[in-house]
Amino acid sequence: MPSQATNFLLWWGLRLSLVAGCLAVVLRSFQQQQQQPLFQEASPKTNTTRTFCYQGIRPSSHSRTIPDACLTVDLATGLFTSDVVPRPEVHGEVEVRKGYALPGLWDGHGHLLQYGEFLHSVDLFGAASAAEVRERLAKYLDGKPPGVGGKGEWIRGVGWDQMVMGGMPNAAMLEEDDRLHGKFIMLDRVDVHCTWVSQVVLDLLPSPLPDGIPGGEIVRDPGPGVFCDNAMDLVMPLWPKPTPAKKRQFITSATKALHAVGLVGVHDAGVLPDDLRLYHAMALEPSSPFTLRVYAMLECPVRNSFCPDLIPDLPPNPHLTLRAVKLFADGALGSWGSALLAPYSDRPTTSGSLLLNASHLTHLVHSWSSPPTSFQVAIHAIGDRANRLALDAILSALASLCPSLPARECQALHRFRIEHAQIIHPADQRRMRDVGVIPSIQPTHATSDMAYAERRLGRERTRTEAYRMRSFGGGLVLGSDFPVEPRTY
Numbered sequence: 113m114p115s116q117a118t119n120f121l122l123w124w125g126l127r128l129s130l131v132a133g134c135l136a137v138v139l140r141s142f143q144q145q146q147q148q149p150l151f152q153e154a155s156p157k158t159n160t161t162r163t164f165c166y167q168g169i170r171p172s173s174h175s176r177t178i179p180d181a182c183l184t185v186d187l188a189t190g191l192f193t194s195d196v197v198p199r200p201e202v203h204g205e206v207e208v209r210k211g212y213a214l215p216g217l218w219d220g221h222g223h224l225l226q227y228g229e230f231l232h233s234v235d236l237f238g239a240a241s242a243a244e245v246r247e248r249l250a251k252y253l254d255g256k257p258p259g260v261g262g263k264g265e266w267i268r269g270v271g272w273d274q275m276v277m278g279g280m281p282n283a284a285m286l287e288e289d290d291r292l293h294g295k296f297i298m299l300d301r302v303d304v305h306c307t308w309v310s311q312v313v314l315d316l317l318p319s320p321l322p323d324g325i326p327g328g329e330i331v332r333d334p335g336p337g338v339f340c341d342n343a344m345d346l347v348m349p350l351w352p353k354p355t356p357a358k359k360r361q362f363i364t365s366a367t368k369a370l371h372a373v374g375l376v377g378v379h380d381a382g383v384l385p386d387d388l389r390l391y392h393a394m395a396l397e398p399s400s401p402f403t404l405r406v407y408a409m410l411e412c413p414v415r416n417s418f419c420p421d422l423i424p425d426l427p428p429n430p431h432l433t434l435r436a437v438k439l440f441a442d443g444a445l446g447s448w449g450s451a452l453l454a455p456y457s458d459r460p461t462t463s464g465s466l467l468l469n470a471s472h473l474t475h476l477v478h479s480w481s482s483p484p485t486s487f488q489v490a491i492h493a494i495g496d497r498a499n500r501l502a503l504d505a506i507l508s509a510l511a512s513l514c515p516s517l518p519a520r521e522c523q524a525l526h527r528f529r530i531e532h533a534q535i536i537h538p539a540d541q542r543r544m545r546d547v548g549v550i551p552s553i554q555p556t557h558a559t560s561d562m563a564y565a566e567r568r569l570g571r572e573r574t575r576t577e578a579y580r581m582r583s584f585g586g587g588l589v590l591g592s593d594f595p596v597e598p599r600t601y
């Protein structure tokens with residue numbers, strides 16, 4: 113997601129979220145239809161641990177299921193405090209549940225604050241026409257105080273897709289409903305790489321609009337109103353940002369919703385310094401609602417910059433880790449923004465656009481990964497050109513970080529990762545695998561993109577380059593990119 117655009121978003125899919133360490137315990141009934149006995153016993157003295165006993169437990173270190181076994185969990189940290197042990201004499205209540213038990217899951221790439229914001233905004237996923245978008249917006253407005261939709265509180269929505277709507281929207285389309293007339297509206301595309309605004313927002317922008325924006329597109333057909341990638345930076349500064357109190361609501365709502373599907377941790381793929389301070393302050397509060405573990409990637413207020421002075425000084429906290437930074441090489445496939453080595457098959461006049469040039473990217477990767485900052489660097493790269501430049505930059509940094517070590521050994525120390533890693537030339541797939549650069553992949557992007565990926569890329573490029581999860585040789589980080597992906601299970 114682009115940086116300013118990360119200020120917002122969508123719906124999410126969890127599907128193959130990511131397993132954190134702990135003991136991988138998979139529990140299933142011996143007979144498929146059978147219910148599963150579950151015994152829970154709080155530690156009688158301290159009430160700080162709880163023991164769970166199952167008919168069968170298979171730790172990741174075992175090849176076979178251990179029957180009638182228990183494990184103990186520290187209630188404060190959520191971590192196992194004992195190995196799997198045989199079930200003691202059962203005393204107390206036995207609760208019977210169906211199905212499987214899993215340890216807490218981590219999602220390897222999501223956006224906590226933006227997900228919360230999405231939960232408090234208009235869901236436009238699957239809207240089949242501009243009329244349906246208008247209807248959903250009007251319904252959202254119904255009963256809201258008059259200030260909503262005014263200059264100080266824009267209506268936000270996310271999830272529209274011109275491929276589903278049957279054509280690119282424009283500002284005038286939002287005026288067609290009297291209930292929306294004159295409202296400040298900003299709606300993010302499904303991939304948050306474009307935003308669609310209403311006429312009064314358009315009126316705030318310079319006139320005439322600039323001819324071209326490097327790394328971005330001002331959509332003019334069928335009329336103004338949509339801004340993509342770097343062109344979104346024309347609009348985002350005008351949007352009245354949520355207050356810290358609102359952000360707390362967003363974080364609290366998101367946390368609850370993520371826990372509800374079994375997530376205990378998330379790699380938060382781009383967090384601004386002020387928001388990191390808010391996370392940290394919330395994590396310190398007694399009875400804090402900040403109960404997820406967050407591995408945060410810092411995002412500089414100016415996208416793709418080196419901002420070590422802005423790294424918040426946060427005392428260690430078990431709920432928040434900060435030692436990574438997020439950079440952005442290109443946009444997304446759906447909006448023709450991902451940077452390709454050859455033109456798009458369905459738009460031969462463009463190969464997408466890089467959000468920064470190769471030397472700038474290399475410079476940033478060096479600066480962030482070198483002492484004294486020594487951050488892990490995660491680069492958003494979707495197109496094969498962006499992935500090639502990301503790999504070039506990473507290999508260059510590895511060569512200077514440990515000149516006497518093979519690249520693979522140096523990579524094991526610095527753990528460079530590429531976010532999305534979606535379309536990669538076969539030669540670069542090999543480079544990635546040989547060096548062990550970490551591919552951070554969101555499997556649901558493959559199913560979300562499948563309606564148009566082949567049209568964009570052509571058959572051969574799709575076959576050899578796109579969504580090649582098995583070509584990277586393991587070490588994948590899997591995530592959902594919530595709320596960019598719709599909930600799919």
Ligand SMILES: [Zn+2]
Nearest residue numbers: 113381593596
């Ligand atoms: Zn993302």
